[in-house]
Amino acid sequence: MGTLDEIVLTGLTVFGRHGVYDHERENGQEFTIDLRLRMPLRDAAASDDVVDTVHYGELAERVAAVVAGEPVNLIETLAERIAEVALDDRRVQEVSVTVHKPHAPIALAFSDVAVTVHRSQQHSIAEESR
Template identity: 65%
Template sequence: MKPGADRIELRGLKVRGYHGVFDFERRTGQDFVIDAVLELDLRPAAASDDVNDTVHYGELAERLAAVVSGEPVNLIETLAARLAEVCLADARVAAATVTVHKPQAPIPLEFADVAVVVRRTREESA
């Protein structure tokens, strides 16, 4: 299968975390919004109609949320990389693109969004 042909997309997962370079970010925390796109072959699941033949997106959401609400990091780049590794933990996933949105980033100007996007492939994580 050509990577990227089939995808599972989880968008807008909102989780409270304590990430950032400033003390107040780690003390008070803030909401992060996560988008995850997994590239994998969905033909086995489509043929069997069995959740065991695909990535269970509910369980994936719980694993991602545990990372976001867990150990603090300074940079959302680090957080995004850790989340991508969670996505690639399932051997069926050929590649994962993770976006970490930080809607309450400490910027003293009005802004629509701050986000970091990482894409990792199975080959890169091996």
């Protein structure tokens, strides 16, 4: 397969209504998403054409739609859904998704709560065959 390169998008901040508690769904809050895509980029570098890579602007729009969309209880679920969006492009071999919830309902001082999932095309294909 060759070397896997990376495309990294960090700090995508989107308003969503995810959480276990009713007030989280009613009031909503900002979530911040970090993505790390692993894929070969040699073809894109050679052609200098966006069609040979993941258009990160379009990917950001699709991820934002997931975050702003249907509420889920857990940020683990949200991270999984975002990973699926990234893996829709079969050129992406692996993805790491971190969902930050800096305004989580914790009654103590803290800076951030985050969940990271790591998924690959092999994982995705195995899930489809079940």
